[in-house]
Amino acid sequence: MKKLKASYYQRSDVVEIARDLLGKLVITKWEGQLTAGRIVETEAYRGITDRASHAFGAKRTARTEVMYATGGIAYVYLCYGLHHLCNVVTGTRDEPHAVLLRGIEPVEGLTIMSKRTGKGKDDKTIGAGPGNLSRALGISLAHNGHSLLGDSFYIAEDGFLLPEKNIMATPRIGVDYAGEDASLPYRFIIHNNPWISKKNAFLPIKND
DNA sequence: CGACCGATCGTCT
DNA sequence: GACGATCGGTCGA
Numbered sequence: 001m002k003k004l005k006a007s008y009y010q011r012s013d014v015v016e017i018a019r020d021l022l023g024k025l026v027i028t029k030w031e032g033q034l035t036a037g038r039i040v041e042t043e044a045y046r047g048i049t050d051r052a053s054h055a056f057g058a059k060r061t062a063r064t065e066v067m068y069a070t071g072g073i074a075y076v077y078l079c080y081g082l083h084h085l086c087n088v089v090t091g092t093r094d095e096p097h098a099v100l101l102r103g104i105e106p107v108e109g110l111t112i113m114s115k116r117t118g119k120g121k122d123d124k125t126i127g128a129g130p131g132n133l134s135r136a137l138g139i140s141l142a143h144n145g146h147s148l149l150g151d152s153f154y155i156a157e158d159g160f161l162l163p164e165k166n167i168m169a170t171p172r173i174g175v176d177y178a179g180e181d182a183s184l185p186y187r188f189i190i191h192n193n194p195w196i197s198k199k200n201a202f203l204p205i206k207n208d
Numbered sequence: 209c210g211a212c213c214g215a216t217c218g219t220c221t
Numbered sequence: 222g223a224c225g226a227t228c229g230g231t232c233g234a
Contacts, residue, residue: 078216131228132228172226
């Protein structure tokens with residue numbers, strides 16, 4: 001099992017990173033509670049020119065400042081007052097790229113995930129969708145700006161092989177406000193993976 | 209099935 | 222004071 005290193009996150013193409021993160025493991029160890037899930041769904045938010053991104057137009061606020069840091073940390077923010085959405089910051093300093101983690105398949109700590117979410121261990125929605133994913137892994141606003149290079153919160157490669165043909169790109173979810181950018185194929189899913197919510201499962205526009 | 213709606217609060221105007 | 226990169230429940234066809 002190999003932890004992804006700084007150079008992985010600091011590459012310039014956030015769309016490529018979002019695609020490549022499929023099949024990797026997200027691991028959290030909070031106070032001795034180990035949980036891990038395989039990434040089955042991501043979305044890329046591409047710098048200051050992406051109308052769907054919080055950093056569109058080089059917008060810098062207290063909240064978005066984390067996105068401008070060097071790649072390899074988490075950008076967590078509160079959505080609708082109740083959901084903590086977890087992004088992976090990528091690129092170099094002052095390049096505000098981010099990958100939203102939207103779905104995991106549980107791999108470790110299912111009992112803990114079940115307790116955190118209040119869902120049954122066989123419930124396929126336990127890590128489906130960005131809000132559920134964060135709940136299952138115990139990620140909250142408290143982890144905004146947290147390093148992904150340490151031992152408590154990181155992403156790793158475990159040799160799992162994901163065939164290219166199983167990767168599908170679709171438009172992103174819930175970004176209708178982004179105009180033409182709303183239709184960009186920046187959402188990546190593992191085709192037919194049961195841990196993606198049914199609502200979001202099929203919107204294919206590209207498959208190669 | 210799909211459409212709709214309420215929850216709930218940090219952030220920005 | 223308005224508004225979400227959501228979720229889960231309800232209602233009607």
